[in-house]
Amino acid sequence: MAKKVLPDFIPLLRRMWLIRAFEEKASLLYAERQIAGLLHLSIGQEAVAVGACSLFRKDDYVFGGHRSHGHALATGADINKLMAELAGRATGYCGGKGGSMHIVAKETGFITATGVVGGTIPLALGAAFAAKERKKGQLAVVFFGDGAGQAGAFHESLNIASLWQLPVIFVCENNGYAEFTPLSAHTKVERLAQHAQTYAIAASTVDGNDLFAVREAMARAIKKCRNDKGPAFVECLTHRMRGHYEGDPAKYRELSQLAEWKKQDPIARVERALRKKKLANSQVLEAIETETRALVEKAAEFALSSPWPSAENVESMVYV
């Protein structure tokens, strides 16, 4: 029997660290008021973004939500341009017009984030429709949280995706909290994958803090879409270790809960697994953290030394 070739998980771990380091830096800059607006961090959810996006093609369409720095970075978005966008600078991906909640990095297939919960789910359907017509095996994927599961757009979209057998993957990051409220206060449906079953969509619920489990579930979903066998739904159970947005003291959560989650830190889990399998030693792992933190420091320097967009740009690009 041929020896199973293990994928190289080091680049994936590096990408997870890049997201973690990027968001921790963004958090500091926010506290220093170098970044303004609303900042929703995905610290603790990196395994979902990286597990999923590491399997996509460059011509796939990736849609995020309001908590999507990680998704954009997982598609390979440039950290300098992303940090500059968060800081509202001319060198940002959107020239300072988008900001944290409206990231677009078209060059890497990250089509858009949104400030409207559940808002990108229908957009992903449309990209999947175009992909299906083009017949090149492209797919669309949309990341959203458990809070979107009670929105009309979610249910209408699941219905149409199933009806038209669109190549779209719904990735639900069930982090247990819709803004400040636990999921149980918004719905009696404990697992959002149950909704997919209602609409006859193949669904699975996985440990979203387990990079390997996310990749396995996503690989199955992707295979289905590439072969034009209709949509798929992957529910990833995860935790956000920060408040809803930066500045949210998150008093609605128990401290003991947070301690438990920290044990489930998706980055630490990958590191433990790599060590156990002797695929990486402490030296290699520490270097990954150090290197990514250095890259992020440079991104912050780039962003904060970049020019502000000129005032004339206020009314540019309203129309093509």
Add this chain to the structure above:
Amino acid sequence: MPEQTFLDAIRSALAEEMRRDLSVYLFGEDVALGGPFGATKGLADEFGTNRVVNTPISEGTVMGLTTGAAIAGLRPVVEIMFIDFITLAMDQLVNHAAKLHYMSGGQLRIPLTIRVQCGITGAMGAHHSQSLEAWLTHVPGLKVLMPATPADAKGLLKAAIRDDNPVVFIEHRGLYWTKGEIPEKDDVLPIGKAKVLRQGDQITIVALASMVGPALGAAAELAEQGISAEVVDLRSVSPLDIETIVNSTKKTSRVIVVHEAVRQSGIGAEIAALVQEHAFYHLDSPVLRVAAPFAPIPAGRSLESAFLPGKNLILEAVRRSIAFG
């Protein structure tokens, strides 16, 4: 030039654009069956149900879906069966279709046409009769068209489909069976241009869609009384062709705006504001508005007639304007 109904003009514009450009797709409730008024009749036979796509009654999601398809390279035309139901799709239309080009710093384009029909045609009540164009003009990133004749309907619908921005194309149901001459050549009209339909030098009547007919009727009656009225068909509600209106104002020094939508915060208010900004010293009287009362649209026939503005109200407004001094 051959004559066509407004509906035929819509249908032939869609068919010609679909033949010309394979990325043009139609979406909407019952569009593959021709729709409730026959605007898409026969198109599924010619282009197949892959390109003429029936959707479930999920306006919000269908608006988002067609926006996403536009981002991904198609040139969709989505039909919202009645403008009253665009309320269900406002989130996707306003927050995504209208803003994604701007918010993305130009990375994304949304070449999307939204066809909707509107207006009062007889006892359909408050959920199938509204004129909501003014709401849409308040949204940067959207273009809003409202043709009054079959030729304009055809030329402007083609322009909307070829435009790289989201364009809301509003069809007044009462005009569907009116006839007019259609140029035989592929006539794409520019977006954002009003049209002077009747020359005059004593008063300007700016009207749109269903109110163009009554405005022309009023102008004919005024001519018999020796009053020379100029009639401007707005055609494009956003962008507004303020230049044509101001030029007419400079000639006549009096302006009346006529629309079927309710008066408060209607497009007449915007036109009045622009006229006083651009031609204040040319005005001999205040800009007056002829519009529907500020009420939901009643369903009963007698109340509906009382609600609907028309020729008599226009004539009364002209008299008031001239009496002002």
